[in-house]
Amino acid sequence: MIHRILIATLLAMTSTLAQAERIKDIATVAGVRSNQLVGYGLVVGLDGTGDQTNQSPFTIQSFNNMLQQFGITVPPGTRVQTKNVAAVMIQAELPAFAKPGQTIDVTVSSISNATSLRGGSLLMTSLKGPDGQVYALAQGNLVVGGFGAEGRDGSRITVNVPSVGRIPGGATVEKEVKNNFSSGQPVVLNLNRADFTTANRVAQNINEMLGPDVARAQDAVSVAVSAPQDPSHRVDFISLLENIEVEPGEEAAKVVINSRTGTIVVGQHVRVSPVAVTHGNLTVSISEDYTAVQPNPLGEGDTVVLPGSDVEITEETNPMFKFAPGNTLEDIVRSVNNVGASPGDLMAILEALKQSGALKAQLMVI
Known part of the structure; x- marks a missing residue:
């Protein structure tokens, strides 16, 4: 069973002695940290997969503002088509000690109804920090891993996410963060x-x-x-x-249960007090049957169909197993595997052990 393999693998991993680790792997220097940057911009050059005009007024506004910066004024009432333009948000992580002139990667995400950013180019965009100051400028051609196709009958297929792309080295650092x-x-x-x-x-x-x-x-x-x-x-x-x-300190005794996936992780120092456990399932089956009742050949009356119900109760017989005092992780795994408990049953058993006080560990459900 899958859960047996998982527990056995974790047992082999946790049974080994703790290994010494470098300080750089278990700690960081206070003040030496990265900083998040964000910006708003336009992606142009799309092949008709940009924002729809009637549903993206802010895209049209941004497009008109950009043209005004180049001395181009769009006459009032002009219907601007932006199917080759998409409004996007740009995010980046500014590493510690990054100096002006260095480049960082950026992620570009559509914020309206553009179906794909494939083939687009990001226009120059300012990337700001939490203090509102500009720390980098982003621009460049997007690399998009996803793609989509659509038929005339409305059928469509999409692979990955075509509305998000990256620009490796797409932003140039303009300002250093002091530390x-x-x-x-x-x-x-x-x-x-x-x-x-x-x-x-x-x-x-x-x-x-x-x-x-x-x-x-x-x-x-x-x-x-x-x-x-x-x-x-x-x-x-x-x-x-x-x-x-x-050599890091060992973790506290802990059992972690993921109720959505059925994953159960038992820590090395988990112990169980003397206790006996049994866990069974009661199955109730109800089946409906119909019987036709006819009158006597010389009698009067009509044929009647009468319903009938058959109720069957089945209870699985599971053996009771015992946890000896001070059990090790290996003993717990062996006892559970011997009784053949499924992941769902094992969750119920562990919760019951915790409520009874027999499980000497933290029980965490995620």
Whole structure:
């Protein structure tokens, strides 16, 4: 069964000893982060797959404003056709330390009723940050992975999403985002997963390599490290820090259930108190039958059809299985597999164990 294979695979993975990881894989430097950019623009050059005029007034308005910037005024009342133009939103991620002149990738998405952006070109668009300032300019030809086809009878087929495209290196950085990396303050390492044990081990391993009191854990996430004030020396220092290996703390006992997909993940430290479990199914089947009743040959009366119901109750007999005290993950998996429980049955069993207090773990349903 699929769930047996999944649990067996997870068992093999979790039974191995924890491996040491580099600090750069489990933590980030506070203040060294990317920033989100967004912009609004027009894609032109489409093959009749742009916005429909009667349903996209903002596309016409944007198109007219663009023409006015080039000294072209559209006479009032002129019906402008925009089937080759699409209004789009542009989004990009500005990496940390990005300098003016560098290029970044952008994603272009239709915001109206354009059926496809394939073959289109994005006109120059300003990309702004949360503070409203322009940090990059985007322009270029789109790469669209999806496509669609439509017949005269209205039938159509679409592969992937043709209304979204990307422009590799399509935006040029115009402004640098300031950060406090060169401020001379202590470097703060933020763990990707909050854990007091991991934070303590990170501080201990740094102190063992660089000397006592160099690093100190502030909480379950942050570890403050005294660092040189000279920027060039700080780069060397961070390079040394991020390659120090640390053995992360083990996860708390946890069982995660995805009720939509039937996926169940049991953590390594899950334990069960002594308890006996049985789980059965009751099936009720009702079938309708009709019988014709005729009068005697010499009697009076009419033939009548009478309904009849047959009710059958079937209950599956499932054996009761026992969890011994202090069971390991391997014992739990073996007991569940022996009884032949399906993923749905296993969810019910785990929930019942949690309610009874026998399951010594967090039960999370996602």
